[in-house]
Amino acid sequence: MYALKRAFEELKLAPGFSFIVVVTLGLSIGILLWGVTLSYLLLVKPLPYEKQESLFVAKHALFNEKGTNNLTAFTYPGLVHAYSNQSVFETTALINVEDNFITSIESHPILRTAFVTPEWFSLFQGKFELGRGFNEEEGINTHKPVAVLSYNIWKETFDLDENILNKTVTINDINFAIIGVLKQSFIEPKVLGSSSNTKIWLPWDFNANRQLHNDWGQIRPNLHLVGLLKNDVSPNQAEQKLTKLINESWKENVAQIEFFNEWQIKIHLTSFNQVIFGNNQIKIYLLLLATFGLLLIACTNIANLFIARTAKKQRALAIQAAIGARQHHLYRYFFVESFILLLCSSILALVIVYIGIFVIQQYFAVVVPRTEELSVNGITLITLFLAIIMLSTIFAFVGSKSINYQRLSQSLNSSGKGTGIQVSKRIRNGLITIQVALASFIVFLSSVLLHESINIIKEPLGYNLENLYHFSISPSNPELTEQEVINITTNLTERLTQHPSIKSVSRSWSPIIQARNAGFTTSDGKEDYSNENRYVDANYFDVIEQPILQGRTFSPDDIKLQNNVIVINDIFAQQLNPKDNVVGEKLFNPAGTPFSIIGVVKSIKLPANAKPQMRTYRPRTRSTTNFIVKVKNHQSLERDEIVSILNEGHSQWRVSSFENIHQVKTKRLFIPISTTVITSLLSIVTVFISGIGLYGVLSYSIKIRKFEIGTRLAVGAKRSSIIWLMFSNNLIPVLLGMIACLIGITLIYYINFNSIQQYLTSNALTLLVFSLCLIFALAFVACYVPLRKILNNPPMFSLQTID
Structure with missing residues (x-):
């Protein structure tokens, strides 16, 4: 308790240091937690449905006589035939989504309407606030005009009317009796993508494509079949059986159409995870990697601040050593100090996470799946706890290892003259290497995504949409x-x-x-x-x-x-x-x-x-x-x-x-526009934070050589030769950082080639060279700025003191 109180009191005496550490770590940890929370939801967390690993969507692909697949959509009779005669699913459901006028409501709103078979609600564990879902009496070819409402439409349009089950809604001049209201907690399966947000469910018989019930030559992209695969049937076996079932029936019904001679149908089963999330895993991994890299850069900067603070506190540390404090006592002191700062940072980090979740749910729900499930969870809190412990340990280790315990007593005996604690060259070079490696990698990653997004935004469409x-x-x-x-x-x-x-x-x-x-x-x-x-x-x-x-x-x-x-x-x-x-x-x-x-x-x-x-x-x-x-x-x-x-x-x-x-x-360009903004901000923040970190390390390196620089100036050395000398002395860690970046990119290239090949355009090498040149220039500026202060003053100012 005493150590905690003492560390807190000392931090109060250094408000600038405490503020910088809390804000920097709070922002960087918060961004990491937001990335971890989003990644866990999209990559790890199971879907909120029973046996979700056995849920599949059937894709209906047409192949011409050359074996080329140009069309992927069901015919209406083929879909119904598969639904009625399949033997590979425990439960099967059909869905067709449309936008319809609700003419029984005064404002005649256009609402998203889903036409489904009765199994839909049991397949996805739909629970009801009022009433029930469809039953067998409201299945295919029964033509019973009944409706189920979402909780939101019941609340927003019907003011949570308890007598709603005695009312009807009118769509296409048909009065549908309301038989149920889904619970607010029901999570709609996004079979049609993240933008799907159904307000009203109607029986399958009333969908707009029903007039095609005998047309085997017409396909419709909004017709879908979903099912729960039987335990003893593999996806491969199911695909083969469904393909045989539908292909034979289709060929029989289009035999008189010469165009379809030698055409084939193949059924492909796509897991619900794949349907809902698509092929965006690599982007999530890259986002997570970028947030982690940003935290590492911030931590490097903070480590530099701790080292500088340790050097300034040499006399206080020397007194502690003189009265019996051992190395592990100093480590504990640094750990407690770091722990307090990280606890304060965690409050800001959680605020950042909540803001990030709000932004995603408010503005990105159209393109990001499962946003309604996004929230601070156990994984978020465990990650935060681990971050606090690990970073406290790292900062304590850096602080304690940056001092020479044996020299502390000498510093006290000599009143501090000529024996100031210096940060070792190895630590300084390590900090530079880490900063350069991470900054180069993140800037390159952001540049690749930014370039791809800008190309999509600026690509000519071939027509004029203005006005x-x-x-x-x-x-x-x-x-x-x-x-x-x-x-x-x-x-x-x-x-x-x-x-x-x-x-x-x-x-x-x-x-x-x-x-x-x-x-x-x-x-x-x-x-x-x-x-x-x-x-x-x-x-x-x-x-x-x-x-x-x-x-x-x-x-x-x-x-x-x-x-x-x-x-x-x-x-x-x-x-x-x-x-x-x-x-x-x-x-x-x-x-x-x-x-x-x-x-x-x-x-x-x-x-x-x-x-x-x-x-x-x-x-x-x-x-x-x-x-x-x-x-x-x-x-x-x-x-x-x-x-x-x-x-x-x-x-x-x-x-x-x-x-x-x-x-x-x-709106269609929302994803590339958002990617452009996010990657631009990420690049700017990375360059800014890295610049501050490199400036801190290099300015310290130059400061301890101030006397040497003054001596060289006094004997007539040129400004340019001094600048080159100082920069060349720090060139090796800069180059090592760039080499580390290249090694990391190469490893990712070989490990995940199939996932990242879409980003490996002819411009990737140019962007890599640009990223490395940018960080190289940043390192040069970070070296020149503190050196310029010395060069612009007469040599006598540099020769006045050695420290």
């Missing part, structure tokens, strides 16, 4: 004829073009929405192609400014008459004929209908997507209710303006969606 808006409209009466819809949408288009802020209008989907897949065969029947396909009108290419390379685009007559004409992109054209013009050639769809190629446009890509794909464009029907609007420069458009125009003559219609396409692009 573009997309919106969709839908009628309250779904029984309108196609001609009535055409009349209304045509009238709306005319009124939009008369708006003073609007430059042009296209009746098409947004260009950055994922296109659907299609298939075409060449006229000679020798080549089958699977490609993206988009339906557009005559104004589409002009509105988004997508360049036309050959031929023409669609005319108003092509749209009106639904002519069998097609526009392809340059990638598809290159596949068809790399040398000649393909305009005029014909392609055949799976039904055998011929389409004449009338033009070739430049290929485009979606934001954050890897590369452009082969794509075709076909005339959009005039009854489409999707619009792209291009406004004039320095103008903007609001949803209320569209609502006002729509209400002038068509008040029974409503705006179902409205978005600024450029803002949607920014």
